[in-house]
Amino acid sequence: MAMGMWASLDPLWEIPTEKRIFGAVLLFSWTVYLWETFLAQRQRRIYKTTTHVPLELGQIMDSETFEKSRLYQLDKSTFSFWSGLYSEIEGTLILLFGGIPYLWRLSGRFCSSAGFGPEYEITQSLVFLLMATLFSALTGLPWSLYNTFVIEEKHGFNQQTLGFFIKDAIKKFIVTQCILLPVSSLLLYIIKIGGDYFFIYAWLFTLVVSLVLVTIYADYIAPLFDKFTPLPEGKLKEEIEVMAKSIDFPLTKVYVVEGSKRSSHSNAYFYGFFKNKRIVLFDTLLEEYSVLNKDIQEESGMEPRNDGEGDSEEVKAKVKNKKQGCKNEEVLAVLGHELGHWKLGHTVKNIIISQMNSFLCFFLFAVLIGRKELFAAFGFFDSQPTLIGLLIIFQFIFSPYNEVLSFCLTVLSRRFEFQADAFAKKLGKAKDLYSALIKLNKDNLGFPVSDWLFSMWHYSHPPLLERLQALKNSKQD
Numbered sequence: 001m002a003m004g005m006w007a008s009l010d011p012l013w014e015i016p017t018e019k020r021i022f023g024a025v026l027l028f029s030w031t032v033y034l035w036e037t038f039l040a041q042r043q044r045r046i047y048k049t050t051t052h053v054p055l056e057l058g059q060i061m062d063s064e065t066f067e068k069s070r071l072y073q074l075d076k077s078t079f080s081f082w083s084g085l086y087s088e089i090e091g092t093l094i095l096l097f098g099g100i101p102y103l104w105r106l107s108g109r110f111c112s113s114a115g116f117g118p119e120y121e122i123t124q125s126l127v128f129l130l131m132a133t134l135f136s137a138l139t140g141l142p143w144s145l146y147n148t149f150v151i152e153e154k155h156g157f158n159q160q161t162l163g164f165f166i167k168d169a170i171k172k173f174i175v176t177q178c179i180l181l182p183v184s185s186l187l188l189y190i191i192k193i194g195g196d197y198f199f200i201y202a203w204l205f206t207l208v209v210s211l212v213l214v215t216i217y218a219d220y221i222a223p224l225f226d227k228f229t230p231l232p233e234g235k236l237k238e239e240i241e242v243m244a245k246s247i248d249f250p251l252t253k254v255y256v257v258e259g260s261k262r263s264s265h266s267n268a269y270f271y272g273f274f275k276n277k278r279i280v281l282f283d284t285l286l287e288e289y290s291v292l293n294k295d296i297q298e299e300s301g302m303e304p305r306n307d308g309e310g311d312s313e314e315v316k317a318k319v320k321n322k323k324q325g326c327k328n329e330e331v332l333a334v335l336g337h338e339l340g341h342w343k344l345g346h347t348v349k350n351i352i353i354s355q356m357n358s359f360l361c362f363f364l365f366a367v368l369i370g371r372k373e374l375f376a377a378f379g380f381f382d383s384q385p386t387l388i389g390l391l392i393i394f395q396f397i398f399s400p401y402n403e404v405l406s407f408c409l410t411v412l413s414r415r416f417e418f419q420a421d422a423f424a425k426k427l428g429k430a431k432d433l434y435s436a437l438i439k440l441n442k443d444n445l446g447f448p449v450s451d452w453l454f455s456m457w458h459y460s461h462p463p464l465l466e467r468l469q470a471l472k473n474s475k476q477d
Helices: 002-014 017-049 063-096 099-113 121-154 162-193 195-224 235-246 291-300 313-320 328-343 346-368 372-377 386-397 399-426 430-443 452-458 464-472
Strands: 228-230 251-257 268-271 277-282
Touching: 017 063, 017 372, 017 386, 017 399, 017 452, 063 099, 063 121, 063 430, 099 121, 099 386, 121 162, 121 386, 162 195, 162 386, 195 228, 195 268, 195 346, 235 251, 235 277, 235 328, 268 328, 277 328, 328 346, 328 399, 328 430, 346 386, 346 399, 372 386, 386 399, 399 430, 399 452, 399 464, 430 464
Parallel strands: 251 277
Antiparallel strands: 228 251, 268 277
8 A cells, every 4th residue: 555655656756846846836825825815814704793892992992993993904805805816816827827938038139129149148137127027016006006096095094196196106116226226237246256155245235235225215215205304393302302312322313204195194213323313203193293183173163272171062073083193292102112122122133134034045045046947947948047046046935934934023023012112111101102002003993803813923013902901011000
């Protein structure tokens, strides 16, 4: 019987290596897709069945907001299902019908017509990249339009006009090419001339590029898309500076970014290296800057008083249900959390992990790049272009490793978030962070109930209830 079992496996091993590689890549891709779909359906079931505010949420979420967030997340999950299915089918068809070698040959014909022969591999690689990213942008455009102007619009988040959206998309594509093409050409050149230790030089190059991009992004790239203005002098700025000084954070500037032009979602972050740190606050995070709040005041026909006396019932109702932003104390608590990431070394740890992973990937790439069967598996029988090797190995061959790494980083991220919350608590911000998290969850229509398996696999931030419970344990009265 054992002999019969081994004999039945013989035909499998007689299949050429390149076909086994191709089959394994497709099988793993669909396995991951089906696993993700299974998780998404578990979470979707939560959205469908949890129609009333659970008892433990009664004090922090009203039924109207709960229902809005439930319907928003249901719409997002439906969109995610169909866009994910399309993406998986598109990727499968591209592989089955030889889309990658076809695009490579097409880029070669473009180069030939311009007088560049096969010896100009880097030039052909850049044309290939340009066409591939253009194809990706065009096929993704309908999905992006639907997400922005149907789902986000329906639930009150979209602030863009169609003209703004199109201009923004074109600008993003151009800026991306201005970075991608020069960096890719230099990387390919380094790999070509680097000899046996090219993977070290390639890794060092990508390290330098990533550090430069992080340094210049907020000063030179982000302002191409959004307006950044210094936070005006006042109590909030003074308190931010005092808090930064108390933990030795080398703050140089505080900006407010006009994120409300594209979305009413809110955020805050810091950037910069060494002694040159900046903090960026989205205008949607700040109650006094929120465009939505100003619109409410304009619609009511008057500026609501701080004490509420003398206001009409309509004005009081609108102010009470004011959706957006946090008070100054809550903004400081959110920043206390963000600065906790810096003080606890989370930013540096993430950079180290990223670079260790990058070095390992380039080392394994150096080991595998000479394997002709990898190229043959994807339709490259007569040539082994370096760019195609990078694409095949990094995107397809490393995909099992990438999935495991992604899960591990998600677990680590949740740990970091709890630690940053604990840091804000030590600064005396527990009560304000508690209320800020509730407000931000409401502003962004986050659904506070989650399937444990979906949450474990996907959530880089702990669920709201877990964060609130950790803060509540020693929250100030």
